Amino acid sequence: MKASNSLWRENTLDKITPDLAKEIDAFESEIALKKQGRIDDKVFAETRLRRGCYGQRYDNGRRHDGGTTRELKYPAGELTKGPNTMWDAPGMQRIKIPFGGLNATQLEVLAELAEEYSDGIAHITTRQDVQLHFVHLDDAPSLMRRLAAVAITTREACGNSVRNVTGCPIAGVCRDELFDVTPYAKACAYFLLGHPECQNFGRKFKISFSGCHDKACALARIHDIGAIAAVREKAGVSKRGFEIYVGGGLGPVPYQAKLFAEFLPEEELLPTAQAIARVFARLGERKNRNRARMKFVVDKLGIEEFKRVVAEERSILPYDERWTAYLKDILQHEEIPLKPGAPLVQIEGGHPEGFAQWRDTNVYEQKQSGYATVTVALPLGDINANQLRSVADLARKYIHETVRSTVEQNLVLRWVSESDLPSVYDDLRTAGLHAAGAGTIVDISACPGTDTCKLGISSSRGLAGELRRRLGERNGSLDQAIKNLRIKISGCFNSCGQHHIADLGFYGVSRNKNKYNVPHFQVVLGGQWTENAGAYGLAIGAVPSKRITEALDRIVSKYVTERAADESFQSFVKRIGKAECKRILEDLMEIPSHEANPSLYTDWADAREFTIGDLGIGECAGEVVSNIEFQLKDCEREAFEAQLELDRGHYERAGKAAYQSMLHAAAALLDWKFFAHSPEPDSIVSHFRTNFFDTQLFFDPFVGGNFAQYFFRAHENAGAPSTSESAHQLVEEAQLFIEGCHACYGRLSAERAKVA
Amino acid sequence: VETRITSEDMDHVNVKIYVQESTSIDLRDAIQVFHRWIQDAVLNELVIDVADYRHVPAGPGVILIGDEANYSLDCAFNRLGLLYNRKRPSEGTVMDKLLKAFGSALLACSHLEDEAVFRGKLKFDAGRCEVILNDRLLAPNTEKTWLELKPHFETFFDGLFGSARYSMNRLGERRERIRIELNTPRPIDVRSMLEVLEPA
Numbered sequence A: 001m002k003a004s005n006s007l008w009r010e011n012t013l014d015k016i017t018p019d020l021a022k023e024i025d026a027f028e029s030e031i032a033l034k035k036q037g038r039i040d041d042k043v044f045a046e047t048r049l050r051r052g053c054y055g056q057r058y059d060n061g062r063r064h065d066g067g068t069t070r071e072l073k074y075p076a077g078e079l080t081k082g083p084n085t086m087w088d089a090p091g092m093q094r095i096k097i098p099f100g101g102l103n104a105t106q107l108e109v110l111a112e113l114a115e116e117y118s119d120g121i122a123h124i125t126t127r128q129d130v131q132l133h134f135v136h137l138d139d140a141p142s143l144m145r146r147l148a149a150v151a152i153t154t155r156e157a158c159g160n161s162v163r164n165v166t167g168c169p170i171a172g173v174c175r176d177e178l179f180d181v182t183p184y185a186k187a188c189a190y191f192l193l194g195h196p197e198c199q200n201f202g203r204k205f206k207i208s209f210s211g212c213h214d215k216a217c218a219l220a221r222i223h224d225i226g227a228i229a230a231v232r233e234k235a236g237v238s239k240r241g242f243e244i245y246v247g248g249g250l251g252p253v254p255y256q257a258k259l260f261a262e263f264l265p266e267e268e269l270l271p272t273a274q275a276i277a278r279v280f281a282r283l284g285e286r287k288n289r290n291r292a293r294m295k296f297v298v299d300k301l302g303i304e305e306f307k308r309v310v311a312e313e314r315s316i317l318p319y320d321e322r323w324t325a326y327l328k329d330i331l332q333h334e335e336i337p338l339k340p341g342a343p344l345v346q347i348e349g350g351h352p353e354g355f356a357q358w359r360d361t362n363v364y365e366q367k368q369s370g371y372a373t374v375t376v377a378l379p380l381g382d383i384n385a386n387q388l389r390s391v392a393d394l395a396r397k398y399i400h401e402t403v404r405s406t407v408e409q410n411l412v413l414r415w416v417s418e419s420d421l422p423s424v425y426d427d428l429r430t431a432g433l434h435a436a437g438a439g440t441i442v443d444i445s446a447c448p449g450t451d452t453c454k455l456g457i458s459s460s461r462g463l464a465g466e467l468r469r470r471l472g473e474r475n476g477s478l479d480q481a482i483k484n485l486r487i488k489i490s491g492c493f494n495s496c497g498q499h500h501i502a503d504l505g506f507y508g509v510s511r512n513k514n515k516y517n518v519p520h521f522q523v524v525l526g527g528q529w530t531e532n533a534g535a536y537g538l539a540i541g542a543v544p545s546k547r548i549t550e551a552l553d554r555i556v557s558k559y560v561t562e563r564a565a566d567e568s569f570q571s572f573v574k575r576i577g578k579a580e581c582k583r584i585l586e587d588l589m590e591i592p593s594h595e596a597n598p599s600l601y602t603d604w605a606d607a608r609e610f611t612i613g614d615l616g617i618g619e620c621a622g623e624v625v626s627n628i629e630f631q632l633k634d635c636e637r638e639a640f641e642a643q644l645e646l647d648r649g650h651y652e653r654a655g656k657a658a659y660q661s662m663l664h665a666a667a668a669l670l671d672w673k674f675f676a677h678s679p680e681p682d683s684i685v686s687h688f689r690t691n692f693f694d695t696q697l698f699f700d701p702f703v704g705g706n707f708a709q710y711f712f713r714a715h716e717n718a719g720a721p722s723t724s725e726s727a728h729q730l731v732e733e734a735q736l737f738i739e740g741c742h743a744c745y746g747r748l749s750a751e752r753a754k755v756a
Numbered sequence B: 001v002e003t004r005i006t007s008e009d010m011d012h013v014n015v016k017i018y019v020q021e022s023t024s025i026d027l028r029d030a031i032q033v034f035h036r037w038i039q040d041a042v043l044n045e046l047v048i049d050v051a052d053y054r055h056v057p058a059g060p061g062v063i064l065i066g067d068e069a070n071y072s073l074d075c076a077f078n079r080l081g082l083l084y085n086r087k088r089p090s091e092g093t094v095m096d097k098l099l100k101a102f103g104s105a106l107l108a109c110s111h112l113e114d115e116a117v118f119r120g121k122l123k124f125d126a127g128r129c130e131v132i133l134n135d136r137l138l139a140p141n142t143e144k145t146w147l148e149l150k151p152h153f154e155t156f157f158d159g160l161f162g163s164a165r166y167s168m169n170r171l172g173e174r175r176e177r178i179r180i181e182l183n184t185p186r187p188i189d190v191r192s193m194l195e196v197l198e199p200a
Helices: A005-015 A018-035 A041-049 A104-117 A137-148 A182-192 A266-283 A294-301 A303-316 A322-332 A355-362 A385-397 A418-430 A460-473 A545-562 A569-576 A578-583 A627-647 A651-672 A681-693 A706-716 A724-755 B028-040 B094-114 B143-161 B190-197
Strands: A062-064 A069-071 A080-082 A091-095 A121-124 A130-135 A207-210 A225-234 A237-246 A258-265 A363-365 A371-376 A382-384 A403-405 A411-417 A487-490 A504-513 A516-525 A538-544 B013-019 B047-053 B061-066 B069-074 B081-086 B124-133 B167-171 B178-183
Touching: A005 A018, A005 A137, A018 A041, A018 A137, A041 A080, A091 A137, A104 A121, A104 A130, A104 A137, A104 A385, A121 A385, A130 A137, A182 A207, A182 A266, A182 A322, A225 A258, A225 A266, A237 A266, A258 A266, A258 A303, A266 A294, A266 A303, A266 A322, A294 A303, A355 A363, A355 A371, A355 A418, A371 A418, A382 A385, A385 A411, A385 A418, A411 A418, A460 A487, A460 A504, A460 A545, A460 B047, A504 A538, A504 A545, A504 A724, A516 A545, A516 A578, A516 A724, A538 A545, A538 A578, A538 A627, A538 A724, A545 A569, A569 A578, A578 A627, A627 A651, A627 A724, A651 A681, A651 A706, A651 A724, A681 A706, A706 A724, B013 B094, B028 B047, B028 B061, B069 B094, B081 B094, B081 B124, B094 B124, B094 B143, B094 B190, B124 B143, B124 B190, B143 B167, B143 B178, B143 B190
Parallel strands: A207 A225, A487 A504
Antiparallel strands: A062 A069, A091 A130, A121 A130, A121 A382, A225 A237, A237 A258, A363 A371, A371 A411, A403 A411, A504 A516, A516 A538, B013 B081, B013 B124, B047 B061, B061 B069, B069 B081, B124 B178, B167 B178
């Protein structure tokens, strides 16, 4: 807690808008009331989340140190900032950056905050936000005031609200766009910020804007509302509007957004967003958080009914002048370059070392002649305070402070005169920000994972760092065919690292071997990053974390050597089949004993013996492999076979096989605990419900019994016809239910070992 | 010069003690060392976790995250050193706070030098260090702040270095936190410096 906290209010008052000042004052009062015990834990938790103050790993006051679970005795004692969340535990502060837009002063303030309140690092997220970690909640109001003084808010950065509105980072300079979506994204972000219609959601709500169909810059199809620029000609006049997609989302079970409108006129954008928000607030699930995203509303109603109810809401909305006020100046919206555009003078051998390679990957030729957009590639999305100041200096020296963050966790400098590129490169090199490879296989995205996230299972950042290092060392010798593949890593199934839409996706899971937990990653293939996240991949099998490097090598080597001319990675995977992809990894999936290879029982960049919770691992009672481990492995195989049927277009078979894999996994748990049941599905479901669900034995500390709900629903719907989409979801849900069975087995084994 | 620096202004003292030039270590080893410090309660304070920022050029390196303070093998400005980052306010005078920060930093340096994995490879020089005040509002990086700080620092370092000569310079620009660099003509062993501090 900073000594200067009491002084920042007065020092920033004249720089903050009255609304924001009032909002931060209110939060400060709520902090005081919470300390007096006058606000309920759950209410305060949502209050701080809506201000972007998120919990971090170990904030429950416990941490497994590799040997045993230790209590972290924080000075504030039993005071909490939410259920089971200790007051003094460091937390994460998420900072909203609408469409990623940043100026030099804002970068400088972020640098100051990173140094004074955090650990010296600002982290760019996969939704263009900035996150600071290890922040004390008592410092949050001062931090927010300093941000507000440079027109940045943390309001509704987390919680059940409209999250950061994302937008294509090259909007306005893109060669493929229909028009610049920036002013629309900005208008939408500030129209919905704090809007009364958006305060009563059951879950978060995400919006993105893209200027074109084909590229991936804004990932429209994974959003609750994805808006893609569209133009209609009418009577010789061009009319701007948007192709609107709704109900997309990743998470444990990803949903592709559905086409809501082929052309929504620009003046209808904000009222339609408002109407959709009203429908979501009214019809969205409240009790079960894992069914509360808008994708489930769209799925349940069907897109046609969803359109109808939105139209109904739209028709009764009272007129709001803000719907169209921003449009009157929209054609005048343009960024001003600092310098005249001039071509790069080609000098043989005259450019700095490394410049050519950097230019190949990090420089984008703008549609405006003589200008380029430079990507500053940030390792794992991290940038230190001195580097932030360096970027601010570059933003003033070469451009008109037109900086943006990207969903690939980088920064871009727009409107660089091409003639300045060598100097820009030199300045970036001085700051240690000259890494080449932006948008290539070395530019890996990863969520925070076990580093700081409470939900992380395996170390996504540890793995990303290792892959980045290894691929970077070989960058010069990597085959051209794989250079532009994307790797995305999540620490768990929740997909914050967007593993479903990568060429090569990985998400963290755990496996149990003779009472030891082993960190693993599921290998996800078949995803498509381009076309605004055009397809979602599926997991083909779990490989121990420490062997993912080898798994990656095998997959890409096979692609390099066996691909047909110009065959894309997705086409290659489809052609050889996932069974073949899995076959080449199968030996890596076998886990040797702890004695034979203890390094597999630790995660990347973490020296501790791996654990999935606060429960310690008892001493190994022998090398006897429990039958359930074989049974669950069989279930994984069945789920995988379901996926193969899905890929073949046999949706009925896929759905049936996925359901069977769930039944068998549930039966495996029942058998392991000696709960009698008949082989009939009704008997398995009934006994599973009684013994694992009602008793909460199956419940995960964070997702509760949701994976079991997938199983119950699959049973209820057994025999119903399967479509491509429903079968895809069932395969995803089967994989998650089996993961849940693995986790349940791991938890209960560890408990049993502890008691013994 | 009359000093207006108060004890409160010194609440967030950072001390960075640089390594000797012969040092050559793999920062990866710091991860397991810091995790073990948590397990074995090597430091007499609440330490929570280890953060790995080796991938950030000239960044914070590897950090042992604590409640009172963070300890890191820090690489800022491409200069490796042990950084003690005081986070929680403490009681006492300006001198008490400088003493606490230096004492904690030197003790951590000593523990690191004793680690088997670093033995013979990692050596700190207590005569080359930096003091940073991590609060721009209370202590902006200006000449005025420096002039106000200087008498305190001279008193403290006269006591610390005894008869050894030393130089002090303010570093950095206005946007950075105030940083004071100290240099002695010859390297000073961490243990000998700890012995100087011990009676206090």
